[in-house]
Amino acid sequence: MNVMNASGWKPGTPVPAGDESATVSGNRGLMLEEPLIFEIGTTETTGVDLPEPATDRVSRLGRHARTGAIGLPGLSEPETVRHYTRLSRQNYAIDCGIFPLGSCTMKHNPRLNEKVARMPGFADVHPLQPADTVQGALAVIDELAVWLIKLTGMHSVAMTPKAGAHGELCGILCIKAALQARGEDRRVILVPESAHGTNPATAAFAGFAVEGIPADADGRVDLAALTARLGPDVAGVMITNPNTCGLFERDMKAISDAVHAVGGYVYCDGANFNAIVGRVRPGDLGIDAMHINLHKTFSTPHGGGGPGSGPVVLSEALSPYAPLPFTERQGDGHITLVEEETVGDRHPHSFGRMSAFHGQMGMFTRALTYILSHGADGLRQVAEDAVLNANYMLRSLEDLLDAPFAASGPCMHEALFSDANFAKGVSTLDVAKALIDEGFHPMTMYFPLVVHGAMLVEPTECESKATLDQFIASMRAIAERANAGDDSLHAAPLLAPRRRVDETAAARKPRLVWREVAELG
Numbered sequence: 148m149n150v151m152n153a154s155g156w157k158p159g160t161p162v163p164a165g166d167e168s169a170t171v172s173g174n175r176g177l178m179l180e181e182p183l184i185f186e187i188g189t190t191e192t193t194g195v196d197l198p199e200p201a202t203d204r205v206s207r208l209g210r211h212a213r214t215g216a217i218g219l220p221g222l223s224e225p226e227t228v229r230h231y232t233r234l235s236r237q238n239y240a241i242d243c244g245i246f247p248l249g250s251c252t253m254k255h256n257p258r259l260n261e262k263v264a265r266m267p268g269f270a271d272v273h274p275l276q277p278a279d280t281v282q283g284a285l286a287v288i289d290e291l292a293v294w295l296i297k298l299t300g301m302h303s304v305a306m307t308p309k310a311g312a313h314g315e316l317c318g319i320l321c322i323k324a325a326l327q328a329r330g331e332d333r334r335v336i337l338v339p340e341s342a343h344g345t346n347p348a349t350a351a352f353a354g355f356a357v358e359g360i361p362a363d364a365d366g367r368v369d370l371a372a373l374t375a376r377l378g379p380d381v382a383g384v385m386i387t388n389p390n391t392c393g394l395f396e397r398d399m400k401a402i403s404d405a406v407h408a409v410g411g412y413v414y415c416d417g418a419n420f421n422a423i424v425g426r427v428r429p430g431d432l433g434i435d436a437m438h439i440n441l442h443k444t445f446s447t448p449h450g451g452g453g454p455g456s457g458p459v460v461l462s463e464a465l466s467p468y469a470p471l472p473f474t475e476r477q478g479d480g481h482i483t484l485v486e487e488e489t490v491g492d493r494h495p496h497s498f499g500r501m502s503a504f505h506g507q508m509g510m511f512t513r514a515l516t517y518i519l520s521h522g523a524d525g526l527r528q529v530a531e532d533a534v535l536n537a538n539y540m541l542r543s544l545e546d547l548l549d550a551p552f553a554a555s556g557p558c559m560h561e562a563l564f565s566d567a568n569f570a571k572g573v574s575t576l577d578v579a580k581a582l583i584d585e586g587f588h589p590m591t592m593y594f595p596l597v598v599h600g601a602m603l604v605e606p607t608e609c610e611s612k613a614t615l616d617q618f619i620a621s622m623r624a625i626a627e628r629a630n631a632g633d634d635s636l637h638a639a640p641l642l643a644p645r646r647r648v649d650e651t652a653a654a655r656k657p658r659l660v661w662r663e664v665a666e667l668g
């Protein structure tokens with residue numbers, strides 16, 4: 148073993164005296180040690196018996212063909228199964244417990260969604276199949292599109308973007324195309340200080356200059372500062388609503404009206420739509436484009452980088468620029484795909500394509516299943532319960548943890564805390580690590596940037612009061628230690644498979660080759 152286990156002792160070496168929790172195997176009850184596959188596998192072992200490949204074929208790899216042995220470690224089948232099963236048990240998952248990552252909306256993914264997504268008619272179709280043979284799959288895309296338009300009160304929806312950030316790019320490219328069609332070269336996109344990092348990144352990627360707008364003391368966009376900056380060079384604004392402080396932007400309609408008055412467009416980051424679905428229609432707030440994270444608001448599992456789906460709802464003004472392809476339901480119920488070859492002169496201003504095919508089919512089936520099983524009333528209750536749970540969290544912790552905007556009224560779907568009450572030397576990181584010992588995934592840390600040492604807790608509507616109370620009890624105990632300056636917090640986590648890593652060294656000098664690590668012993 149090249150990395151010390153929880154007790155700081157290496158498996159296979161004598162158990163240190165005085166560490167009662169150390170074992171000879173390195174396992175601790177159900178918490179099983181697992182070395183890297185490179186350390187346990189050998190090139191001589193394999194779980195399969197394949198015939199030798201024919202050697203008389205001409206290689207098409209030319210001088211790139213491998214000449215030496217491949218050197219990959221092999222294991223027998225049971226060893227392989229155990230290796231990955233043991234590793235998976237060292238991970239935390241929404242199926243294990245509450246996952247309070249603010250802004251990420253880690254909600255339960257109903258098993259019904261999975262069942263539907265795996266139906267062969269959805270799971271086994273190919274995007275190049277003739278449309279006549281996949282009418283059911285196209286109907287799912289079309290019906291989901293109708294729901295998204297109705298729920299948001301918008302004019303149209305682009306279904307193809309594959310994540311929230313991809314949806315942002317789609318919306319901003321629509322704005323760019325609309326400005327080009329007007330023959331205007333507006334260069335500036337205004338983004339509030341509390342914006343999700345993807346917003347300024349998207350605007351910059353699309354070639355705009357990004358300018359920040361300050362927040363007011365309440366944690367909302369400073370309307371006066373925003374209107375003061377508006378002018379003929381402003382292409383638009385990107386506003387997250389509810390914002391990343393967990394607050395509803397009450398001035399959204401006034402912001403939209405002011406931006407429209409100077410000829411700009413309003414992009415709304417709708418990743419947090421789960422807080423208002425069924426209660427507020429962004430179309431009524433004057434929004435021109437908004438992405439919806441199907442993988443957040445409408446469940447579907449995500450994390451570790453995917454999969455996602457970020458359809459973008461568009462106002463009438465931006466709809467002509469929407470990307471291809473899209474579905475079109477004919478009078479007889481038949482659904483056709485509008486693509487470059489079939490678009491004719493019906494959609495001449497499309498800015499192009501966001502993806503090769505029609506979007507994330509597996510996410511569409513899961514999201515539509517979620518929507519249909521909840522119904523309109525159920526979706527409204529999703530938003531209400533998400534907000535209720537977050538406020539329960541906020542009010543149960545605000546006497547111990549500083550809650551910078553608690554006086555601004557109820558929060559939306561997430562509760563924001565800061566490190567202001569912690570004794571000197573204790574950090575948000577210490578609290579997060581102590582939560583790992585308590586068996587919880589930590590909350591979002593150090594985001595949003597407008598608050599020092601931020602802790603953003605999003606319980607979602609899925610958690611029961613009993614679960615919330617367990618989390619709150621742990622959080623209260625840790626907060627008391629943090630406020631009292633308990634130095635032992637720096638040592639957390641004590642009970643996890645691995646102790647605290649040197650995060651600076653890990654970021655600055657990542658060791659990506661296992662052999663080097665092994666040699667360090």
Ligand SMILES: *Cc1c(COP(=O)(O)O)cnc(C)c1O
Nearest residue numbers: 250310311312343345416418455
């Ligand atoms: C999650 C999130 C995004 C980005 O969504 P991805 O699907 O991860 O690209 C953008 N804005 C906000 C507010 C978010 O919470």
